[in-house]
Amino acid sequence: MHLKPVIGFANQKGGVGKxxxxxxxxxxCALIKKKRTCSCDFDSQMSLTSRYYDVLKDPVTGYRLxxxxxxxxxxxxxxxxxxxxxxxxxxxxxxxxxxxTSNEEALLKVEDVKKLDIAEKVYQQLFTFITLEDVQKxxxxxxxxxxxxxxxxxxxxxxxxxHLVIPIEVEMQSLEGLTGLMQxxxxxxxxxxxEYPLHLVGxxxxxxxxxxxxxxxxxxxxxxxxxxxxxxMPVQLTDRKEIPECDFLxxxxxxxxxxxxxxxxxxxxxxxxxxxxxx
Amino acid sequence: MSxxxxxxxxxxxxxxxxxxxxxxxxxxxxNYNIVPLNIIELDPENPRDLTIGPDDLPQGPSQSDxxxxxxxxxxxxxxxxxxxxxKYGVRNAIEIYKFGDKYRLIHGERRYLAxxxxxxxxxxxxxxxxxxxxxxxxxxxxIENVQRxxxxxxxxxxxxxxxxxxxxxxxxxxAELTVxxxxxxxxRSKSLCSNIITVLEASSDVQDAINQxxxxxxxxxxxxxxxxxxxxxxxxxxxxxxxxSLKQLKNDYAQGKKVLEIERRELxxxxxxxxxxxxxxxxxxxxxxxxxxxxxxxxxIDDPHYRDYREIINTLRFDDYRxxxxxxxxxxxxxxxxxxNNI
Numbered sequence: 001m002h003l004k005p006v007i008g009f010a011n012q013k014g015g016v017g018k019x020x021x022x023x024x025x026x027x028x029c030a031l032i033k034k035k036r037t038c039s040c041d042f043d044s045q046m047s048l049t050s051r052y053y054d055v056l057k058d059p060v061t062g063y064r065l066x067x068x069x070x071x072x073x074x075x076x077x078x079x080x081x082x083x084x085x086x087x088x089x090x091x092x093x094x095x096x097x098x099x100x101t102s103n104e105e106a107l108l109k110v111e112d113v114k115k116l117d118i119a120e121k122v123y124q125q126l127f128t129f130i131t132l133e134d135v136q137k138x139x140x141x142x143x144x145x146x147x148x149x150x151x152x153x154x155x156x157x158x159x160x161x162x163h164l165v166i167p168i169e170v171e172m173q174s175l176e177g178l179t180g181l182m183q184x185x186x187x188x189x190x191x192x193x194x195e196y197p198l199h200l201v202g203x204x205x206x207x208x209x210x211x212x213x214x215x216x217x218x219x220x221x222x223x224x225x226x227x228x229x230x231x232x233m234p235v236q237l238t239d240r241k242e243i244p245e246c247d248f249l250x251x252x253x254x255x256x257x258x259x260x261x262x263x264x265x266x267x268x269x270x271x272x273x274x275x276x277x278x279x
Numbered sequence: 280m281s282x283x284x285x286x287x288x289x290x291x292x293x294x295x296x297x298x299x300x301x302x303x304x305x306x307x308x309x310n311y312n313i314v315p316l317n318i319i320e321l322d323p324e325n326p327r328d329l330t331i332g333p334d335d336l337p338q339g340p341s342q343s344d345x346x347x348x349x350x351x352x353x354x355x356x357x358x359x360x361x362x363x364x365x366k367y368g369v370r371n372a373i374e375i376y377k378f379g380d381k382y383r384l385i386h387g388e389r390r391y392l393a394x395x396x397x398x399x400x401x402x403x404x405x406x407x408x409x410x411x412x413x414x415x416x417x418x419x420x421x422i423e424n425v426q427r428x429x430x431x432x433x434x435x436x437x438x439x440x441x442x443x444x445x446x447x448x449x450x451x452x453x454a455e456l457t458v459x460x461x462x463x464x465x466x467r468s469k470s471l472c473s474n475i476i477t478v479l480e481a482s483s484d485v486q487d488a489i490n491q492x493x494x495x496x497x498x499x500x501x502x503x504x505x506x507x508x509x510x511x512x513x514x515x516x517x518x519x520x521x522x523x524s525l526k527q528l529k530n531d532y533a534q535g536k537k538v539l540e541i542e543r544r545e546l547x548x549x550x551x552x553x554x555x556x557x558x559x560x561x562x563x564x565x566x567x568x569x570x571x572x573x574x575x576x577x578x579x580i581d582d583p584h585y586r587d588y589r590e591i592i593n594t595l596r597f598d599d600y601r602x603x604x605x606x607x608x609x610x611x612x613x614x615x616x617x618x619x620n621n622i
Contacts, residue, residue: 120313120403121313124313178295179291179294179295179298182294182295182298182299183298185298185302186298186301186302187309189302189306190305190309191309192310193310194306197306200299200302213284213285214284214285217284217285217286218285218286218287221285221286221287222287225287225292225295225296226296227292227293227295227296227297228292228295228299
């Protein structure tokens, strides 16, 4: 069976725009390319879930609570795959976009797994779920928001990916996170059988301050690097007001008019990734 | 134009660049997976000598089995490993390759069997994309096995023999087993390889003791095998079989070598050997006086043994160097015919 693409947005550093990238690209696939898209929140911080549903906190434990499914009226999250249950896809206001929500408490339990033989089984769970025949038939593409750490969830998500996008901020701390993630990619890519490779789509400059000298020069140095310059995407997202606005209003950047330069930038970035995935 | 201040540090640039290059050159070289035990089968060409198989597990061999005793011993040894596996899992992946609708084991037979005993349903395995050739399989098995301490000396030596055979079969038919070659094949130290070769080439008495499991240490076997004289070797072998330590054997060996050295030196005094080719004939020297040669010829004519040859000898001329030399040669040839062989 030909497996549908699974795109992961990952960086070990937080705040580089993993969730924004996942959300933007998922919406591009669903709204612009009309693909049946499944977005998956694999981060216990539930950032992606909160972009589509209100996330409340348990007043006693303090854990963020998975929202109830709007039709089934039960809580269901991607963490179910680790506990022998199938997760329910949550609809979004965009007909072709579903989301598998996160569950902070359950995912933190999974992160605690230390025993090697159990961990080995955990690693396979997302891959096993995504490759289920029904799941494969339901969607054309899967987009995964990874946690900002090198933990068991990240490794599990890596096992399921076919494509990797690494969003970075053009600053030193983020670049240090990049080197760690590259090691993770190396480890996983080398383990893959030839018929199921893990492609590195590219390193995606996010939140770029276009008029800041340090950003321009550092980005220039990255793109001209003889060793990996080709992997730095020629497109970028600049630090714009539309992104926080979209989060606040729970809307998509693609709902803005075509004249909006933020939308045009997002279209360029997503189109680049899309072409790399569906080449 | 002003110089750029903000550039990526070279160490970071090199690290990322090297990682990308490394991955592009090695995709798929570490393909690990969790594989159900019931789709893995043993490789019938596995050089190890375990008789116990998956059919005897997990309960252990049947008493009606002809190889019951051997299998039972192996089962008990595997049980120890299975306890560790039950507790901690398999730490190092076994290695397998796809064979029809199953997978065949390349190495990790004990981990595979012990996992069955431990009641496991699957095992961590490295999956090779295709069946490696015999040489590669032997190499993989050997590399795995030489790091293990639970193999007998006989099993280790058998593995090495097979690797060398495979190397000759596939790579270099006329290769001689040298320390350099063995170091290249099994990637071990010079001294270890030297010991292995000494033992592989050991005399039959040492080989027998190894095959019967009486010598378990490679170092001890190498000391005994390197003993040149049969008596001394037998003596060292006897000491070893009676529990002599490696140190004792080394001392005995050194002592024997010392005695041998003294004997050799004494022998040298009696037999002064000269360098070069062995002497096979006598050179009679040379002279500038033809009269001396004529005198020698005269003495021989007077010898009663040469009575019948006097006429021939009288024809010889001793006038100058040339005629003198030729005549003397003829005289010698004649004497060689006449004189009895036992002179």
